[in-house]
Every structure is written in C-alpha cells, then in structure tokens.
Amino acid sequence: MLSSNESTFNPHYFLAALGAGGLAISFFLYPMFMVPHPQTPMVAFESLHPVLLGDNPIATMLLSLDLMAVLAFSIIHFHLLIKNLVGFCHFRKTEAYQELRNSNREVSLMAIPLTLSMSVNIVFVLGSLFVPGLWQIVERLFPFALLAYLSIGLFALRIYGAYFTRLLIKGDFDFNQNNNLSQLMAIFAFAMIATGFAGPGAMSQTQAINAIGIFGSLFFLSLALLLTVIKLVLGLKSILRQGIAKESSYTLWILIPIVTLIGISGVRIIMGLHHGFAEPLSKPGLFVFTSVILSIQILAGVLGYKVMKKVGYFQDYLQGEKRDAGSFALICPGVAMFVFGFFFIVFGLMKNDLIAPYSIAYFVILAPFILIQIKTIAVYLKLNCQVLGYGLCRV
Numbered sequence: 001m002l003s004s005n006e007s008t009f010n011p012h013y014f015l016a017a018l019g020a021g022g023l024a025i026s027f028f029l030y031p032m033f034m035v036p037h038p039q040t041p042m043v044a045f046e047s048l049h050p051v052l053l054g055d056n057p058i059a060t061m062l063l064s065l066d067l068m069a070v071l072a073f074s075i076i077h078f079h080l081l082i083k084n085l086v087g088f089c090h091f092r093k094t095e096a097y098q099e100l101r102n103s104n105r106e107v108s109l110m111a112i113p114l115t116l117s118m119s120v121n122i123v124f125v126l127g128s129l130f131v132p133g134l135w136q137i138v139e140r141l142f143p144f145a146l147l148a149y150l151s152i153g154l155f156a157l158r159i160y161g162a163y164f165t166r167l168l169i170k171g172d173f174d175f176n177q178n179n180n181l182s183q184l185m186a187i188f189a190f191a192m193i194a195t196g197f198a199g200p201g202a203m204s205q206t207q208a209i210n211a212i213g214i215f216g217s218l219f220f221l222s223l224a225l226l227l228t229v230i231k232l233v234l235g236l237k238s239i240l241r242q243g244i245a246k247e248s249s250y251t252l253w254i255l256i257p258i259v260t261l262i263g264i265s266g267v268r269i270i271m272g273l274h275h276g277f278a279e280p281l282s283k284p285g286l287f288v289f290t291s292v293i294l295s296i297q298i299l300a301g302v303l304g305y306k307v308m309k310k311v312g313y314f315q316d317y318l319q320g321e322k323r324d325a326g327s328f329a330l331i332c333p334g335v336a337m338f339v340f341g342f343f344f345i346v347f348g349l350m351k352n353d354l355i356a357p358y359s360i361a362y363f364v365i366l367a368p369f370i371l372i373q374i375k376t377i378a379v380y381l382k383l384n385c386q387v388l389g390y391g392l393c394r395v
Contacts, residue, residue: 018077026339045133078119120152148196179235181251183234191220257332257333267289
C-alpha cells in the first residue's frame with residue numbers, strides 16, 4: 001500500500017489514480033451519448049439542466065446518480081494523483097529510484113504522464129458537465145488544452161527518451177526479465193496523449209486549432225504504432241521462449257486500452273477532418289474501422305483472460321493474499337471495452353442506421369458492455385481495499 005516508506009514506492013501506484021479517472025469518464029459517456037446536445041460537440045450543463053428539472057423522475061434520478069458517480073471517481077482520481085505525486089517526489093531521493101532508472105522497470109515511469117493526461121480529460125469533462133456557459137468560451141480554452149497535452153507529451157518524451165537512449169548506448173536491456181508486455185506502458189501513455197490532442201482537433205470551430213490538434217495526435221499516434229510493433233515483437237519473443245511471468249501476466253491486457261485510444265483518436269481525426277476541412281464522411285468506413293478495433297479488443301481480452309486464468313493470476317492476486325500495484329492495470333481494459341463499446345454503437349452502428357437509438361437492439365448490444373463496467377468497478381474497489389488499504393476494508 002502507499003506508505004511513508006519512500007523506498008517501497010512503485011510508479012504503478014499511479015494506475016490506481018488512472019483507473020478512477022477512467023471510471024469517471026465511463027460514467028460521463030452515458031449523458032454524452034444518451035442526452036441530446038445538438039448545439040455542442042460534448043454534452044454540456046445546458047443540455048443536462050432540463051433533464052434534471054424535467055417531469056420524468058426516472059430520467060432525473062438516473063442522471064443524478066450518474067453525475068454523482070462522475071464526481072466521486074473524479075475526487076478519488078485527484079486524491080490519489082496528489083498522493084502519488086508526493087510519494088514520487090520522496091521516492092526520487094532514494095537508491096531504489098536509481099536502481100529503477102537502470103533496469104527494464106524504468107518504463108514504469110511512463111505511468112506518470114499517462115495519468116496526467118487522464119487528469120486533463122477529467123478537468124474538461126467536469127467543466128462541460130458542471131460549468132454553465134463553458135461552451136460559449138470553449139474556443140479560448142482549446143489552446144490551453146493543447147498546451148497542456150504538449151507539456152505532458154514533452155514530459156513523456158523526456159522520460160522515454162532517457163530510457164531508450166540508455167538502452168541504445170549501454171545495450172543493457174534484460175531480455176530474461178522481458179517475458180511480459182510491460183514495455184507497452186510507454187505506448188499506452190503516448191496513445192493517451194494522442195487522444196487528448198485529437199479532442200480539440202475534432203471539436204474546435206477554428207481550422208488552425210483543428211490542424212494543430214490533428215497533427216499532435218498523428219505525431220504521438222505514429223510514435224505509439226511504431227513502438228507497438230517493436231515492443232510486441234520483443235515481448236512475445238521472450239514470452240514464447242520462457243513463458244509469461246505470472247506476476248506480470250496482466251500486461252497482456254494493456255493492448256486493449258492502447259487499441260481503444262488508437263480507435264478513439266482515429267474517430268476524432270476523421271470527424272475533425274470532416275468538420276474542419278470539409279472532408280466527406282464515410283459512414284461505412286466508420287463501421288469498418290470501429291469493427292476492427294472492437295475485434296482486436298475482444299481477441300486480446302479472451303487470450304489474456306485464458307492465460308491469466310491458466311497461470312493462476314486471478315486466484316493469487318485477486319482472490320489470494322498476493323498484492324501488487326500493477327494489478328490496477330486490470331481496470332484499464334474494462335474501462336476501455338466499455339468506452340469503445342459506446343463508440344462502436346454510436347459511430348459504427350447508429351451512424352449507418354443499423355440500429356435505432358434506445359431501441360431493443362441498442363440496449364441488447366449495450367448490455368454486455370455495462371456488465372463489463374460493473375465488474376470493473378467491483379474489481380477496482382477490491383483492489384483499492386487490498387492494495388491501498390482504502391474503502392470498506394478499513395471499516
């Protein structure tokens with residue numbers, strides 16, 4: 001658990017904050033895709049206010065509960081973020097930090113810019129949901145959002161640049177300890193930054209902002225895709241030779257949020273080109289693209305589950321006595337599946353009139369993703385208790 005002992009700190013603790021942020025975003029998607037907001041690209045306070053004060057008590061109750069969930073997980077996110085940043089500042093002064101900087105585990109530092117990118121997303125979501133009139137001045141805010149993602153992107157490049165440069169100069173990468181996919185953490189961070197850049201690229205009414213956002217997104221997407229090829233090959237080579245390390249088998253699922261972020265970035269870039277550059281929108285193309293992303297998610301999810309089940313990861317680290325901060329990485333795939341499930345339904349199916357909004361087919365397809373969200377919340381609360389010592393286990 002997070003403690004006052006600086007030498008026991010692990011950058012993977014940032015994944016606890018990341019998971020809470022992801023769950024906050026997952027609840028945001030309900031009003032985002034279920035409450036009409038024709039005047040704004042994101043659901044805004046002005047769209048929610050009539051529902052909250054309307055004459056449909058069920059809709060009012062459900063929306064109120066949803067907003068409370070967004071707030072609750074956002075508070076948890078920022079609480080854990082601050083706690084981890086303080087812990088990391090102390091950790092940097094220890095010998096354990098220097099040892100980490102000279103090992104394969106240095107890549108775990110990429111969890112910091114990854115989590116900071118999520119924080120910017122949450123700030124934007126909270127502003128849209130709870131600040132009246134935000135979208136009247138949003139064009140003035142987009143440059144600041146781009147600057148925030150640029151700062152985080154440069155921070156991530158600095159961390160990974162130092163790591164990769166050391167490997168190229170010293171050639172001290174430990175292939176014996178690489179029988180997992182933990183090296184994908186860096187790609188996860190770069191993909192998250194790419195998705196952040198794609199937001200203003202898709203939503204701004206100013207073409208210059210569109211162009212800057214899309215370019216920033218494509219830059220970090222290109223880096224993420226290039227590194228994915230390299231790191232997947234190296235990781236699978238070690239795994240196939242030695243077998244996967246049980247304690248790191250959860251890394252098989254990191255591919256799911258990476259693919260999700262690539263998919264969201266792709267959708268945003270397509271929409272940005274359509275709105276900002278008058279590029280014709282191919283609705284069948286959106287169906288094909290979202291179908292490919294969802295298919296990769298499902299394949300990675302099934303394979304990862306079978307492996308983790310077979311090696312006993314769930315038995316030891318969820319039901320058993322073993323504790324590891326890296327287990328919080330299990331939250332990211334669940335959030336990712338739920339989030340892109342909505343994207344598939346809205347952009348892949350509804351855009352092509354394959355299903356009608358709020359129809360029986362709509363809710364039948366959405367149901368398994370909701371079940372994944374519920375299971376993910378349960379696992380997150382359990383890990384909070386087991387690994388961090390928070391929650392009901394303190395009662």
